[in-house]
Amino acid sequence: MKSIDTIEGIARKTLHEELVERLRDIILEGALDVGAKVPERQLCERLGVSRTPMREALKVLAADKLVTLIPNRGAVVRGLTPEDIDELFPVIGALEALAGELACKRINGEELDAITGMHEDMVDHYRRRRLGEYFQRNQQIHESIVKASGNGVLQEQYRALSAPLRRARYVANLSDERWAQAVSEHEAMLEALTARDGARLAGILKSHLSNKHEAVLRRLEAEAAPAR
Amino acid sequence: MKSIDTIEGIARKTLHEELVERLRDIILEGALDVGAKVPERQLCERLGVSRTPMREALKVLAADKLVTLIPNRGAVVRGLTPEDIDELFPVIGALEALAGELACKRINGEELDAITGMHEDMVDHYRRRRLGEYFQRNQQIHESIVKASGNGVLQEQYRALSAPLRRARYVANLSDERWAQAVSEHEAMLEALTARDGARLAGILKSHLSNKHEAVLRRLEAEAAPAR
DNA sequence: TGACATCAAAATGAATTCATTATTCAATTT
DNA sequence: AAATTGAATAATGAATTCATTTTGATGTCA
Numbered sequence: 469m470k471s472i473d474t475i476e477g478i479a480r481k482t483l484h485e486e487l488v489e490r491l492r493d494i495i496l497e498g499a500l501d502v503g504a505k506v507p508e509r510q511l512c513e514r515l516g517v518s519r520t521p522m523r524e525a526l527k528v529l530a531a532d533k534l535v536t537l538i539p540n541r542g543a544v545v546r547g548l549t550p551e552d553i554d555e556l557f558p559v560i561g562a563l564e565a566l567a568g569e570l571a572c573k574r575i576n577g578e579e580l581d582a583i584t585g586m587h588e589d590m591v592d593h594y595r596r597r598r599l600g601e602y603f604q605r606n607q608q609i610h611e612s613i614v615k616a617s618g619n620g621v622l623q624e625q626y627r628a629l630s631a632p633l634r635r636a637r638y639v640a641n642l643s644d645e646r647w648a649q650a651v652s653e654h655e656a657m658l659e660a661l662t663a664r665d666g667a668r669l670a671g672i673l674k675s676h677l678s679n680k681h682e683a684v685l686r687r688l689e690a691e692a693a694p695a696r
Numbered sequence: 697m698k699s700i701d702t703i704e705g706i707a708r709k710t711l712h713e714e715l716v717e718r719l720r721d722i723i724l725e726g727a728l729d730v731g732a733k734v735p736e737r738q739l740c741e742r743l744g745v746s747r748t749p750m751r752e753a754l755k756v757l758a759a760d761k762l763v764t765l766i767p768n769r770g771a772v773v774r775g776l777t778p779e780d781i782d783e784l785f786p787v788i789g790a791l792e793a794l795a796g797e798l799a800c801k802r803i804n805g806e807e808l809d810a811i812t813g814m815h816e817d818m819v820d821h822y823r824r825r826r827l828g829e830y831f832q833r834n835q836q837i838h839e840s841i842v843k844a845s846g847n848g849v850l851q852e853q854y855r856a857l858s859a860p861l862r863r864a865r866y867v868a869n870l871s872d873e874r875w876a877q878a879v880s881e882h883e884a885m886l887e888a889l890t891a892r893d894g895a896r897l898a899g900i901l902k903s904h905l906s907n908k909h910e911a912v913l914r915r916l917e918a919e920a921a922p923a924r
Numbered sequence: 925t926g927a928c929a930t931c932a933a934a935a936t937g938a939a940t941t942c943a944t945t946a947t948t949c950a951a952t953t954t
Numbered sequence: 955a956a957a958t959t960g961a962a963t964a965a966t967g968a969a970t971t972c973a974t975t976t977t978g979a980t981g982t983c984a
Contacts, residue, residue: 518939531759555849566790621783746969
């Protein structure tokens with residue numbers, strides 16, 4: 469029998485916690501322009517809360533590097549500069565490499581089957597050139613590997629660092645060559661994971677991320693150029 | 697004559713920012729017992745602020761995993777469980793390994809000289825068995841390598857993850873063998889760094905951290921046993 | 925004596941209020 | 955006409971107030 473606490477879900481979240489989630493989603497969704505000021509008054513009205521929990525939530529988001537707080541001038545949505553991207557990818561690459569290594573030691577058949585299924589789905593989406601679905605599966609595979617590492621700290625760091633990149637990654641696979649290369653890298657990843665070859669999987673992940681990094685950079689350049 | 701721009705603006709931090717720093721120091725210093733409730737009223741009185749900025753600061757510290765906020769029950773100082781330590785060390789090891797790799801590419805003579813000096817100091821403290829000073833230099837060397845990576849994200853992640861461990865590390869090098877081993881590992885680190893051999897340095901750092909991990913665990917076991 | 929219920933005191937969550945700092949815009953000066 | 959000053963307005967920072975929940979004590983009854 470369920471305990472009394474489990475009934476109705478432990479909906480005992482404080483208001484500011486819910487606000488953190490809501491705002492994080494809103495920001496990561498891209499519903500607020502980067503660099504745009506976030507007038508807390510408006511946010512409060514729209515979400516129906518007072519300023520106190522809203523300000524607490526903004527402080528937390530600032531600690532997460534999703535917004536920047538300027539004293540006496542409010543919060544602005546933080547965007548990623550090319551320098552940020554250059555710094556983020558190597559760190560994420562190192563984290564994923566570690567995750568791959570650990571995952572090879574601890575993954576069980578069930579988890580491996582699930583990842584294999586996602587991979588097949590992903591390849592299918594690739595064949596049909598369904599970019600959105602492809603990316604979704606792709607993201608899911610990476611997250612599953614990190615999760616399979618069984619290391620909560622690692623999982624949390626990975627999540628925090630890669631969340632702001634999701635938008636950037638969405639525009640990464642432009643060229644057909646890069647796309648094909650990425651898929652073949654994923655094939656190699658799955659092989660190494662199935663063989664429980666941690667060192668190999670780590671190496672593949674690291675270079676996979678490095679390639680993704682370059683692809684994102686080139687895409688950003690291509691976007692910046694015609695914008696002038 | 698100096699331009700108006702060169703006059704440095706008065707460093708105006710908001711109250712809650714200062715509070716975050718103060719509280720972080722207080723907690724990392726160990727001035728508050730782990731697991732102890734933190735009555736915000738008392739903290740406010742002692743630090744002479746009202747509850748609003750204090751609560752904002754606590755939210756930020758909770759996001760940093762330094763305290764745990766329990767709805768309607770306040771904040772407790774978060775301690776490290778053995779499981780936390782098991783999860784933290786591999787991640788820190790991966791970050792340091794990456795830092796070593798990057799540092800070998802970017803480090804300049806000046807930085808290398810500084811680290812070499814620290815290393816010699818550290819060895820001197822080792823010979824005289826000055827544990828406190830040894831650890832200080834040791835910490836400084838690791839931080840310098842991370843800094844020499846030139847990657848701000850990496851630096852920040854490293855700082856956030858290793859801060860809670862500082863206390864644990866202080867009790868790490870107990871046995872004479874482990875201490876001697878650590879010093880020789882540091883010798884190898886300096887060699888690899890001087891030779892700009894990134895791959896080697898990365899490998900050394902990773903196993904160095906792994907050894908530190910085991911030493912900390914053994915020390916914790918030894919402490920826990922007689923405590924019963 | 926011990927378990928349970930009830931009530932008071934204290935602590936936290938959130939809203940409101942007050943004070944200080946930016947921002948905007950009009951008026952004046954060069 | 956452009957720029958600078960100054961006042962009015964709006965926004966933020968922090969304190970206070972109010973409401974809800976927890977906690978602890980007291981008293982009752984088995």
